[in-house]
Amino acid sequence: MALEHAILVSLLEQPGSGYELARRFDRSIGYFWTATHQQIYRVLRRMENDGWIEVRAVQQQARPDKKEHSVTPAGRAALSAWLRDPVQPDSVRHEIAVKIRGAAFDDPSALITEVERHHQAHADRLTHYLAGELRDFTGPEAPAAPDAGEELQHVVLRGGIAYERMMLAWLEDVLATLRRIA
Amino acid sequence: MALEHAILVSLLEQPGSGYELARRFDRSIGYFWTATHQQIYRVLRRMENDGWIEVRAVQQQARPDKKEHSVTPAGRAALSAWLRDPVQPDSVRHEIAVKIRGAAFDDPSALITEVERHHQAHADRLTHYLAGELRDFTGPEAPAAPDAGEELQHVVLRGGIAYERMMLAWLEDVLATLRRIA
DNA sequence: ACTTACATGTAAGGGGTTACATGATTCG
DNA sequence: CGAATCATGTAACCCCTTACATGTAAGT
Numbered sequence: 469m470a471l472e473h474a475i476l477v478s479l480l481e482q483p484g485s486g487y488e489l490a491r492r493f494d495r496s497i498g499y500f501w502t503a504t505h506q507q508i509y510r511v512l513r514r515m516e517n518d519g520w521i522e523v524r525a526v527q528q529q530a531r532p533d534k535k536e537h538s539v540t541p542a543g544r545a546a547l548s549a550w551l552r553d554p555v556q557p558d559s560v561r562h563e564i565a566v567k568i569r570g571a572a573f574d575d576p577s578a579l580i581t582e583v584e585r586h587h588q589a590h591a592d593r594l595t596h597y598l599a600g601e602l603r604d605f606t607g608p609e610a611p612a613a614p615d616a617g618e619e620l621q622h623v624v625l626r627g628g629i630a631y632e633r634m635m636l637a638w639l640e641d642v643l644a645t646l647r648r649i650a
Numbered sequence: 651m652a653l654e655h656a657i658l659v660s661l662l663e664q665p666g667s668g669y670e671l672a673r674r675f676d677r678s679i680g681y682f683w684t685a686t687h688q689q690i691y692r693v694l695r696r697m698e699n700d701g702w703i704e705v706r707a708v709q710q711q712a713r714p715d716k717k718e719h720s721v722t723p724a725g726r727a728a729l730s731a732w733l734r735d736p737v738q739p740d741s742v743r744h745e746i747a748v749k750i751r752g753a754a755f756d757d758p759s760a761l762i763t764e765v766e767r768h769h770q771a772h773a774d775r776l777t778h779y780l781a782g783e784l785r786d787f788t789g790p791e792a793p794a795a796p797d798a799g800e801e802l803q804h805v806v807l808r809g810g811i812a813y814e815r816m817m818l819a820w821l822e823d824v825l826a827t828l829r830r831i832a
Numbered sequence: 833a834c835t836t837a838c839a840t841g842t843a844a845g846g847g848g849t850t851a852c853a854t855g856a857t858t859c860g
Numbered sequence: 861c862g863a864a865t866c867a868t869g870t871a872a873c874c875c876c877t878t879a880c881a882t883g884t885a886a887g888t
Binding site for chain 2: 552571
């Protein structure tokens with residue numbers, strides 16, 4: 469049940485509306501936790517009821533009004549408690565791996581385009597992450613002496629990059645294997 | 651919704667009881683898809699109703715009776731159709747990454763033991779995968795000329811190994827970062 | 833007697849996905 | 861005038877986790 473904690477972290481980094489949170493979950497947070505806007509609005513109401521966040525109505529010009537959410541001391545305490553609470557490593561779930569083993573009972577070459585599609589999707593994500601790393605951490609406009617928060621954001625991004633590189637190498641291994649046995 | 655397809659693949663590789671399937675999900679299938687026995691029994695009943703599998707009661711000596719499940723032609727056809735149906739790459743979910751970014755708003759050094767625990771868990775899993783690879787694919791008792799099914803099982807296992815190695819390297823990066831900023 | 837392995841389930845609750853729904857404003 | 865962006869929600873359904881529940885048989 470990490471969604472509410474991911475929202476706490478995001479709102480501590482920067483208060484914002486449900487819509488803004490949904491966009492962050494499509495971008496930076498998305499490489500280690502995903503959520504749709506429907507989920508976010510529902511959890512945001514629950515967190516408000518629990519007193520973890522407070523809401524302030526903000527009038528905007530040239531845009532619909534929005535509700536800006538920020539973390540209360542109680543929310544900060546809930547995050548602290550969760551950080552100290554051991555969790556077990558998440559298990560991976562790869563439908564593509566199920567398909568690869570299933571290919572033994574079908575035509576393996578029919579999977580090649582599917583695997584190529586996945587390869588392309590991971591290559592795109594890697595490009596996106598590397599651009600973000602250059603912009604925020606390793607490029608000329610990056611902070612010369614990053615603070616703790618920036619160091620931590622960077623190491624999480626490096627994890628996303630390592631994951632995509634591993635997947636690309638593995639999917640190439642898969643393609644070579646499929647072509648060998650086809 | 652790949653659980654039923656993962657079960658189809660497993661039953662095509664070898665028919666078996668719900669209990670046996672649960673054990674396979676704890677071992678070989680577990681490194682790309684997880685399921686508990688409760689989930690498996692429920693889905694098994696649904697698949698039987700859909701005519702994807704058929705059940706045969708087997709009397710055993712020195713053990714309780716069991717129900718052996720095997721895939722019907724309709725089940726095979728369902729698997730084939732799914733293999734041809736494009737799926738989108740699964741997104742990863744790492745609670746540990748949420749915690750790492752959250753550490754910016756707490757004491758980062760409090761996370762070190764948690765990260766070390768995860769490192770150990772991944773090291774254990776890697777050891778287990780490597781032992782399986784040696785036993786089934788690269789050791790002296792492995793088949794000299796593996797068939798298509800064995801090649802595919804091996805490439806999926808190589809994916810699990812690559813994943814664990816990547817996680818170990820990244821968690822070491824995380825530990826170094828936490829110690830640097832603590 | 834206790835623990836482990838084998839074997840099969842039910843029930844409650846929570847989390848997540850997909851579809852549906854509405855409305856303002858800007859830009860082409 | 862239509863499409864895109866900003867903004868917030870409801871409802872149905874399915875999937876998954878956790879807890880509860882039962883029973884046989886072998887080994888220590």
